[in-house]
Amino acid sequence: MNPLTPDLQHWLDLAGIAVFAISGALLAVRKNFDVFGMAVLAFATGLGGGLFRDLVIGAVPPAAFTDMGYFLTPLVVTVLVIFLHPQVERINRAVLVFDAAGLGFFCVVGTIKAHEYGLGTVAAASLGLATAAGGGVLRDVLANEVPALLRWDREIYAVPAIVGASSVALLLRYDALNNVTMTVSVLVPFVLRLLALRYNWRAPRAWHRRSAATEDGAGAA
Amino acid sequence: MNPLTPDLQHWLDLAGIAVFAISGALLAVRKNFDVFGMAVLAFATGLGGGLFRDLVIGAVPPAAFTDMGYFLTPLVVTVLVIFLHPQVERINRAVLVFDAAGLGFFCVVGTIKAHEYGLGTVAAASLGLATAAGGGVLRDVLANEVPALLRWDREIYAVPAIVGASSVALLLRYDALNNVTMTVSVLVPFVLRLLALRYNWRAPRAWHRRSAATEDGAGAA
Amino acid sequence: MNPLTPDLQHWLDLAGIAVFAISGALLAVRKNFDVFGMAVLAFATGLGGGLFRDLVIGAVPPAAFTDMGYFLTPLVVTVLVIFLHPQVERINRAVLVFDAAGLGFFCVVGTIKAHEYGLGTVAAASLGLATAAGGGVLRDVLANEVPALLRWDREIYAVPAIVGASSVALLLRYDALNNVTMTVSVLVPFVLRLLALRYNWRAPRAWHRRSAATEDGAGAA
Numbered sequence: 001m002n003p004l005t006p007d008l009q010h011w012l013d014l015a016g017i018a019v020f021a022i023s024g025a026l027l028a029v030r031k032n033f034d035v036f037g038m039a040v041l042a043f044a045t046g047l048g049g050g051l052f053r054d055l056v057i058g059a060v061p062p063a064a065f066t067d068m069g070y071f072l073t074p075l076v077v078t079v080l081v082i083f084l085h086p087q088v089e090r091i092n093r094a095v096l097v098f099d100a101a102g103l104g105f106f107c108v109v110g111t112i113k114a115h116e117y118g119l120g121t122v123a124a125a126s127l128g129l130a131t132a133a134g135g136g137v138l139r140d141v142l143a144n145e146v147p148a149l150l151r152w153d154r155e156i157y158a159v160p161a162i163v164g165a166s167s168v169a170l171l172l173r174y175d176a177l178n179n180v181t182m183t184v185s186v187l188v189p190f191v192l193r194l195l196a197l198r199y200n201w202r203a204p205r206a207w208h209r210r211s212a213a214t215e216d217g218a219g220a221a
Numbered sequence: 222m223n224p225l226t227p228d229l230q231h232w233l234d235l236a237g238i239a240v241f242a243i244s245g246a247l248l249a250v251r252k253n254f255d256v257f258g259m260a261v262l263a264f265a266t267g268l269g270g271g272l273f274r275d276l277v278i279g280a281v282p283p284a285a286f287t288d289m290g291y292f293l294t295p296l297v298v299t300v301l302v303i304f305l306h307p308q309v310e311r312i313n314r315a316v317l318v319f320d321a322a323g324l325g326f327f328c329v330v331g332t333i334k335a336h337e338y339g340l341g342t343v344a345a346a347s348l349g350l351a352t353a354a355g356g357g358v359l360r361d362v363l364a365n366e367v368p369a370l371l372r373w374d375r376e377i378y379a380v381p382a383i384v385g386a387s388s389v390a391l392l393l394r395y396d397a398l399n400n401v402t403m404t405v406s407v408l409v410p411f412v413l414r415l416l417a418l419r420y421n422w423r424a425p426r427a428w429h430r431r432s433a434a435t436e437d438g439a440g441a442a
Numbered sequence: 443m444n445p446l447t448p449d450l451q452h453w454l455d456l457a458g459i460a461v462f463a464i465s466g467a468l469l470a471v472r473k474n475f476d477v478f479g480m481a482v483l484a485f486a487t488g489l490g491g492g493l494f495r496d497l498v499i500g501a502v503p504p505a506a507f508t509d510m511g512y513f514l515t516p517l518v519v520t521v522l523v524i525f526l527h528p529q530v531e532r533i534n535r536a537v538l539v540f541d542a543a544g545l546g547f548f549c550v551v552g553t554i555k556a557h558e559y560g561l562g563t564v565a566a567a568s569l570g571l572a573t574a575a576g577g578g579v580l581r582d583v584l585a586n587e588v589p590a591l592l593r594w595d596r597e598i599y600a601v602p603a604i605v606g607a608s609s610v611a612l613l614l615r616y617d618a619l620n621n622v623t624m625t626v627s628v629l630v631p632f633v634l635r636l637l638a639l640r641y642n643w644r645a646p647r648a649w650h651r652r653s654a655a656t657e658d659g660a661g662a663a
Contacts, residue, residue: 028371034424036379037371051277056493058502060279065344085427123507137584142358144367146586150470150479158478203476206527249592255645257600258592272498281500286565306648363579365588 009109014073016102021046021074022095024139025081026088031143035082041139042074042081049134053110053127057117096197103157104190107132107164108182112172121169128165133158155196156203164189230330235294237323242267242295243316245360246302247309252364256303262360263295263302270355274331274348278338317418324378325411328353328385329403333393342390349386354379376417377424385410451551456515458544463488463516464537466581467523468530473585477524483581484516484523491576495552495569499559538639545599546632549574549606550624554614563611570607575600597638598645606631 024045028038047064054062064070081088088095110131114124133149136157140147148154168185171177195201245266249259268285275283285291302309309316331352335345354370357378361368369375389406392398416422466487470480489506496504506512523530530537552573556566575591578599582589590596610627613619637643 029427031367031371032373032426033371034373034377034426036377036424037373038427040371040379055276055497056503056507058279058500061277061338061340061344065277065340065347068341068343071343071347082427117503119503119507120510122510122513123503126507126513141362141583141586142368142371144362144365144586146473147584150473150475150482150584152474152476152479156476156478158482203478205474205476206471206480206524250648252588252592253594253647254592255594255598255647257598257645258594259648261592261600276497279500282498282559282561282565286498286561286568289562289564292564292568302648304649362583363589363592365583365586 010067010069012105013109014069015098016105017046017070017073018077019095019098019102020049020135021077022081022088023099023136024074025078026085026092026095027139027143027145029081029085033143035078038081039075039078041142042078044142045135045139046070046074046077047135048138049106049110049131049136052134052138053114053131056127056130057114057119059113059117097194100160100190100193100197103132103161103193104164104186104188107161107189108168108186111165111168112177115169115172121173124172125162125165125169128168129158129161132161132165152202152205154202155193156201157193157196159203160189160192160196163192231288231290233326234330235290236319237326238267238291238294239298240316240319240323241270241327241356242298243302243309244320244357245295246299247306247313247316248360248364248366250302250306254364256299259302260296260299262363263299265363266356266360267291267295267298268356269359270327270331270352270357273355273359274335274352277348277351278335278340280334280338318415321381321411321414321418324353324382324414325385325407325409328382328410329389329407332386332389333398336390336393342394345393346383346386346390349389350379350382353382353386373423373426375423376414377422378414378417380424381410381413381417384413452509452511454547455551456511457540458547459488459512459515460519461537461540461544462491462548462577463519464523464530465541465578466516467520468527468534468537469581469585469587471523471527475585477520480523481517481520483584484520486584487577487581488512488516488519489577490580491548491552491573491578494576494580495556495573498569498572499556499561501555501559539636542602542632542635542639545574545603545635546606546628546630549603549631550610550628553607553610554619557611557614563615566614567604567607567611570610571600571603574603574607594644594647596644597635598643599635599638601645602631602634602638605634 021042024041024043025038028041031037033041047070051062051064054060054064107128111124111128114127119127137147137149140149149157164185167188168177168182171181171185242263245262245264246259249262252258254262268291272283272285275281275285328349332345332349335348340348358368358370361370370378385406388409389398389403392402392406463484466483466485467480470483473479475483489512493504493506496502496506549570553566553570556569561569579589579591582591591599606627609630610619610624613623613627
């Protein structure tokens, strides 16, 4: 059971889409794209993860195309970033906090929706992770950048989402999802991501790379 | 109501696929890909936008996989470009005119098909835009280039498609789509795109970038 | 009729996913990604082709999300490559042989599955090719590399898959698929790919490129 009221879930959805859309629009500014490029990246980042999930579970047309709020949110974000991007950049730290909240929220609701469509525990958790991280990967692929999700020199992003999605999937399996356990499932990835940002937690790479020269050179390849 | 006869629509479809496929095959030549790379880019550019639309609206298997003409068109284009690419490059201006026609046509038929599958006005217009511009984005992503659609230093492409798709979506909403209004909806984006090419119309970027140095440098990032 | 027993097909599926996943994980090591980047590329390479096929034919949720073995295989591969990648690199030649076997197997089973979902001869063969080659394309796009499939300076990969997929599609059409003809259909692309690797077979590029300088320069563009 999804313990969120439809109304509350909808507003949290829009908030999550908004913070992801900001990161897309800001990357477009940094890449010197025009305002339509900004809108495309805002839409892709805000809605891409949920779109992928909905195509996989067969929920067509996907929510991104049936809810007016989902359409307007990236649009409003784009307009705001067009005029206020220096200010938005300056509060980049705050944006990262909101993005961490979006990460926690989306990995949980993505898992719940996949479970509602009949997917098993592992598949639902995988789609929760894809919902949370897919938009950012699409953003980077469209902007012709190496996805931040894959890069070694970025703070961990997948781990908090995996923790959140897996715990919700297990709670669903053992029928233990309620307001309390779900809130905890959102907060744990949120806090993990904030700690990762604060203390520069990075995931390890493959074991025993033999020479430092190779390491430094590989990034440029 | 779709005022096109099925036969006429099919021939216009094939013409649109052909001009998009040409741009894919030519990019493959410029990137020094082999003939199979040319074919892959021709298929992706010609059919990618419609494939995305069909997956989103749940029209599976997508038209790209059920119509023999859709399969043969990019193939024939690839063979022609293999042997005639210097000539095709020389008539690049003519190809751009055909591409503008394809843009106008696809944003209109994409919107109509999405509407026939029950999507609302805004969602149908968005998918019309995706039908028209999606193939080119997929082409650039596969070729590891920054999508031309997003770049500031390219003539506007999204605006004409947005105008065409939105007007058709509104005409459908108010039940006013007929031969005349539909032809106008195809011609307006076509002419807008030609004017954009002729007069180098570009979309603005985010407001008030502070230093020219940043601007010039950002493109290389 | 699919002459494979379900059990045998499943084990061959897993073997094919494993060898594709190895190539994804190894590319991640070369790109200096962290262990989660390795897992993402292993999943994308091992499961991407079949995922695309399943979305196109409307087989949702795709097999990649309903079979526990499909999930565990890329995971086990990632763990092995994390600890043994120098050894895996050293047997890279052996990996290429397995990859060739995966290519032959996937182009055949992909075609059969598409045919079972009602697609025609050409569409089924196209999806067989997409099943075999799609994972590698997704791997390269995610890693921000020009897809090896498109590059002129790589041994042919598409041709063996096209041969295998087309012959199976024709065998299905003329109701002549049995244990013998199917085994031959797997072996022919396998052997073709091995010969291509052994003798550096490359596909031609567009006809009559005028200057060698252009050719050499284009690759760096």
